[in-house]
Amino acid sequence: MNARIRAIGPGMRRRISSDAGMSLLELLGYVAILAVLVNLTLTLFIGASRLSVLGTTALDRLRMVEDVREGFTETVREARRVVSGVGAYETGPGQLVLELPPDASDGDGRRYAVLGHITSALCLGRLEVAERGGVYEASSYSTYALPIAGVRFEYDSEHPGRVRLVTLQLDAQNAAKTKAPATYRFQASLRGSNPGAATREAP
Numbered sequence: 001m002n003a004r005i006r007a008i009g010p011g012m013r014r015r016i017s018s019d020a021g022m023s024l025l026e027l028l029g030y031v032a033i034l035a036v037l038v039n040l041t042l043t044l045f046i047g048a049s050r051l052s053v054l055g056t057t058a059l060d061r062l063r064m065v066e067d068v069r070e071g072f073t074e075t076v077r078e079a080r081r082v083v084s085g086v087g088a089y090e091t092g093p094g095q096l097v098l099e100l101p102p103d104a105s106d107g108d109g110r111r112y113a114v115l116g117h118i119t120s121a122l123c124l125g126r127l128e129v130a131e132r133g134g135v136y137e138a139s140s141y142s143t144y145a146l147p148i149a150g151v152r153f154e155y156d157s158e159h160p161g162r163v164r165l166v167t168l169q170l171d172a173q174n175a176a177k178t179k180a181p182a183t184y185r186f187q188a189s190l191r192g193s194n195p196g197a198a199t200r201e202a203p
């Protein structure tokens with residue numbers, strides 16, 4: 001019995017010592033590997049988050065640009081003609097004044113739309129003016145969300161009443177102030193059937 005114990009004893013001691021656990025050096029190695037994996041995961045997460053923010057910002061900007069394009073195009077195509085001005089607003093490089101088709105509910109009244117810098121806000125504005133019995137009043141005012149550094153209108157004729165094609169150039173502010181403004185150009189033609197001779201409308 002004692003002989004069997006002496007024969008088996010060393011093997012059991014070797015097996016027990018090999019299963020006792022990891023050494024300090026192995027533990028440090030595992031900790032180092034784990035630290036590298038955690039650091040890599042955080043780096044990838046932060047990078048993905050930044051890309052997501054940039055993608056969302058770019059998509060929002062494209063939507064704002066598209067809103068301006070649609071609004072400008074629809075307003076010009078709706079208009080009967082370009083007029084030299086209405087009230088304090090004048091057609092020129094910084095503003096566009098259009099005569100809109102009359103509203104059935106206004107009777108003999110006239111409607112005008114003014115596009116451009118309407119206020120000091122750095123955005124494109126659209127002001128609608130109604131004329132009833134010789135009295136002019138603002139019926140609506142709206143702005144587009146796209147922040148702009150400059151706006152310029154170009155025309156295919158020097159005479160407002162002969163204008164058929166209008167070009168809008170926008171210098172949109174960049175999110176990064178160190179970058180130059182992005183320039184967008186849109187064109188739209190009038191579909192109105194009464195170009196006529198344009199004169200300045202005065203209240």
